[in-house]
Amino acid sequence: MLGKFLIAAAVAALSFPKWAEAASITNRDAKDYKxxxxxxxxxxxxxxxxxxxxxxxxxxxxxxxxxxxxxxxxYELEGTEIVSIEEGYLYYDVPDVVPEAPKEGEKKPNQ
Structure with a gap:
C-alpha cells in the first residue's frame, strides 16, 4: 500500500508545472503598461x-x-523566456556576463 502511495505522489509531483520554466516580464520603461x-x-x-x-x-x-x-x-512566448518592456517594445533579456569560449586545449565546463 505504501508503495502505491509513493508512486502516486511521485506522479503527482511530476505533473505540476515547473515554475522555473515560466516566463517573466519586466517593465524597464518610464511609464506603466497594460x-x-x-x-x-x-x-x-x-x-x-x-x-x-x-x-x-x-x-x-x-x-x-x-x-x-x-x-x-x-508577442508570442513559449513560456521559458525572460523579457522586458523598453521604449514600448518587448525585448528578450540576455545575461550581463556571457561565458567565454574555452581556450585551445582547455576542456569545456562539465566535461
Whole structure:
C-alpha cells in the first residue's frame, strides 16, 4: 500500500508545472503598461505593469502577450523566456556576463 502511495505522489509531483520554466516580464520603461496574457483555452488576463515592476511565472505553456490592448503589439512566448518592456517594445533579456569560449586545449565546463 505504501508503495502505491509513493508512486502516486511521485506522479503527482511530476505533473505540476515547473515554475522555473515560466516566463517573466519586466517593465524597464518610464511609464506603466497594460499587459494582457492570452493563454490557449483560458480567458485573457490583464495586468498593469508599473515602472520597474515584474510579472513572474506567466505563460507556463506559452501565450500571447499584448501591450496596451494593441493587436500590433502582440508577442508570442513559449513560456521559458525572460523579457522586458523598453521604449514600448518587448525585448528578450540576455545575461550581463556571457561565458567565454574555452581556450585551445582547455576542456569545456562539465566535461
Amino acid at each position: 499587459v494582457t496574457i492570452i493563454e490557449i483555452g483560458k480567458a485573457p488576463v490583464d495586468h498593469v505593469l508599473k515602472k520597474d515592476a515584474q510579472l513572474k511565472d506567466v505563460c507556463i505553456k506559452g501565450c500571447i502577450v499584448r501591450l496596451n490592448d494593441s493587436e500590433n503589439d502582440e
